[in-house]
Amino acid sequence: MRSVVLVLLVVFGLASAPMPAGARDIFVSNTAGDDKFTGSSPQSFGGGNGPVRTIGKAVRVAGAGDRVVLENSGQPYRESVALQGSHNSGTSLGRFTLAGNGATLDGTAPVPPRAWENYREAVFRFRPPRSENQQLFLDDRPAARVIANPFAGSPPKLEPRQWCQLGGYLYFCVEPTKLPEDYRLSYSALDTGVTLLSVNKVAVNDLTIQGFRLDGINAANAAHDVAVSRVVCRGNGRSGIAVGGVSLADLDSTSAGDNGMAQVLALPMSEIHLENCKLLSNTAPALLDRGGKV
Numbered sequence: 359m360r361s362v363v364l365v366l367l368v369v370f371g372l373a374s375a376p377m378p379a380g381a382r383d384i385f386v387s388n389t390a391g392d393d394k395f396t397g398s399s400p401q402s403f404g405g406g407n408g409p410v411r412t413i414g415k416a417v418r419v420a421g422a423g424d425r426v427v428l429e430n431s432g433q434p435y436r437e438s439v440a441l442q443g444s445h446n447s448g449t450s451l452g453r454f455t456l457a458g459n460g461a462t463l464d465g466t467a468p469v470p471p472r473a474w475e476n477y478r479e480a481v482f483r484f485r486p487p488r489s490e491n492q493q494l495f496l497d498d499r500p501a502a503r504v505i506a507n508p509f510a511g512s513p514p515k516l517e518p519r520q521w522c523q524l525g526g527y528l529y530f531c532v533e534p535t536k537l538p539e540d541y542r543l544s545y546s547a548l549d550t551g552v553t554l555l556s557v558n559k560v561a562v563n564d565l566t567i568q569g570f571r572l573d574g575i576n577a578a579n580a581a582h583d584v585a586v587s588r589v590v591c592r593g594n595g596r597s598g599i600a601v602g603g604v605s606l607a608d609l610d611s612t613s614a615g616d617n618g619m620a621q622v623l624a625l626p627m628s629e630i631h632l633e634n635c636k637l638l639s640n641t642a643p644a645l646l647d648r649g650g651k652v
Contacts (some may be wrong), residue, residue: 359571373404377426378481381423381424381425381449381451381452382398382421382424382425382624383419383424383425383427384399384410384416384419384420384424384425384426385397385398385399385400385408385410385416385426385427385429386409386410386411386412386413386415386416386426386427386428386429386435387400387409387410387411387428387429387431387599388407388411388412388429388431388433389429389431389433389436390402390408390409390429390431391408391409391410391411391412391429392408392409392410393410393411393412393415393585394406394407395407395408395409395410395411396419396501397409397410397415397416397419397599397600400427400429401484402584407441408586410502412428412435412437412639413426413428413435413437413439413463414437414438414440415457415566416440417439417440417441417446417556418447420445420454421445421455422444422445422446422447422448422449422454423447423448423449423451423452423453424454424455425454425455425456425457426455426456426457427454427457427458427459428458428459428461428565429459429461430458430459430460431461434461434463434464434498435461435462435463435464436460436464436465436466436467436548437463437548438548438549438552438553438570439456439463439532439551439552439553440552440553440555441454441456441552441553441555441557441560442553442555442556442557443555443556443557444558445561446557446560447557447558447560448559448560448561448583450559450561450638453559453561453585454557454559454560454561455560455561455562455563456560456561456562456563456565456567457563457564458562458564458565458566458589459564460561460564460565460566461564461565461566461630462498462565462566462567462568463551463552463565463566463567463568464498464568464569464592465546465547465548465549465550465551465569465570465571466495466544466545466546466547466548466568466569467500467545467547467548468494468542468543468544468546469486469538469543469544470517471538471539473485473497474530474538474539475536477513477529480518480531480532480533480534481513481516481529481530481531481532482529482530482531482532482537482538483527483528483529483530484527484528484530484538484545485526485527485528486528486545486546486547487547488571489526489527490571490595491522491546491572491595491596491618491619492523492528492545492546492571492595493545493546493569493571493593493594493616493618494521494523494528494530494543494545494593495543495544495568495569496519496541496542496543497542498542498544499568499593499618500568500569500592500593501519501520501521501530501543502517502519502520502521502541503520503521503522503616503641504516504521504522505522505641506522506523506524506529509526509563510524512524513529515532516529516530517564518529518531518533518534519531519532519541520532524595525532528545530543534604536604538578544569546569546570546571546594546595548569548570548571549570549571549572549577550570550571550572550573550574550575550576551567551568551570551573551574551578551591551594551628552563552567552574552575553576553578554575554576554577554578554581554605555580555581556579556580556581556582557580557581557582557584558581558582558583559582559583560570560583560584560585561584561585561586561587562575562582562585562586562587562589563586563587563589564587564588564589565587565589566589566590566591566592567589567590567591567592567594567598568591568592568593568594569593569594570594570595571594571595571596572594572595572596572597572600573590573594573596573598573599573600573623574589574591574592574594574597574598574599574614574617575591575596575598575599575600575603576599576600577599577600577602577603577605577607577628578600578602578603578605579602579603579604579605580603580604581601581603581605581606581607582605582606583606584605584606584607584608584609584610585603585607586607586608586609586610586612587609587610587611587612588608588610588611588612589612589613590612590613590614590615591612591614591617591621592614592615592616592617593616593617594617594618594620595617595618596617596618596619596620596623597614597617597618597619597620597621597622597623597642597646598614598615598617598620598621598622598637599612599621599622599623600613600620600622600623600625601622601623601624601625601628601629601630601650602623602625602626602627602628602648602650603625603627603628604627604628605625605627605628605629606628606629606630606631607628607629607630608630608631608633609622609630609631609632609635610633610634610635611633611634611635612635612636613635613636613637613638614635614636614637614638614644615636615637615638615640615641616638616640616641617641617642618642619642619643619646620642620643620644620645620646621637621638621639621642621643621644621645622635622637622644622645622646623646623648624645624647624648624649624650624651624652625648625649625650626647626648626649626650627649627650628649628650628651629650629651629652630650630651630652632641632652
């Protein structure tokens with residue numbers, strides 16, 4: 359009799375246990391959002407309902423299997439994003455997703471006009487706060503770069519609107535009658551666009567990631583079953599996408615170019631699958647294998 363009672367208790371206990379909640383959409387708008395809102399709707403209807411303003415806030419309130427949905431407002435999202443642990447992972451029902459909708463995640467900051475000093479004739483130079491792995495952007499796009507010999511005592515010849523990095527300085531050549539403050543120039547201020555740490559079943563879709571000092575996407579440690587599709591990683595200081603630390607990433611219909619050390623960087627104990635990808639070897643090798651499996 360006692361065993362029957364225990365069985366009944368187990369059965370009724372299972373029946374009354376809460377079922378896993380369905381995946382939610384957390385909406386983000388960097389023009390119309392507010393981080394005091396719930397993120398439960400793409401538009402504000404009062405009462406605290408509406409999109410949040412930052413991706414970071416959306417990631418913090420999201421749970422396992424949710425989607426963080428960005429509005430493509432035409433203005434870049436200027437922040438770093440970190441997905442970490444089980445609450446930013448997928449479930450048996452689906453992936454945790456960062457859906458970009460064609461938006462841009464940008465790691466640059468404007469060069470202060472007074473920071474430029476004249477080096478020689480039409481060439482000016484600026485020393486950023488952190489000089490390693492730098493990039494220079496013109497009108498929110500990678501400026502034309504000339505690779506300098508790191509052992510040279512002076513920068514190479516630059517044509518107007520070209521730049522190079524040497525000895526901790528960024529050098530930029532202006533057009534006749536112009537000064538650096540006549541251009542909308544920015545440098546890499548934030549380290550990494552999207553960092554993935556100890557996550558599983560994560561998707562990053564339809565996003566341009568640019569201007570970060572290190573990597574556009576870094577699957578740094580134990581990031582399993584990561585799917586990156588229709589993503590553009592350009593003008594990042596080290597690589598467009600770096601995968602390492604027992605991580606596995608599938609890259610589909612993704613492109614990378616204008617990155618500093620490699621377009622895709624395979625670090626030790628990593629595995630990367632590439633399909634329909636466009637990797638430009640214009641500024642660095644298309645693929646740099648440092649001990650991973652590609």
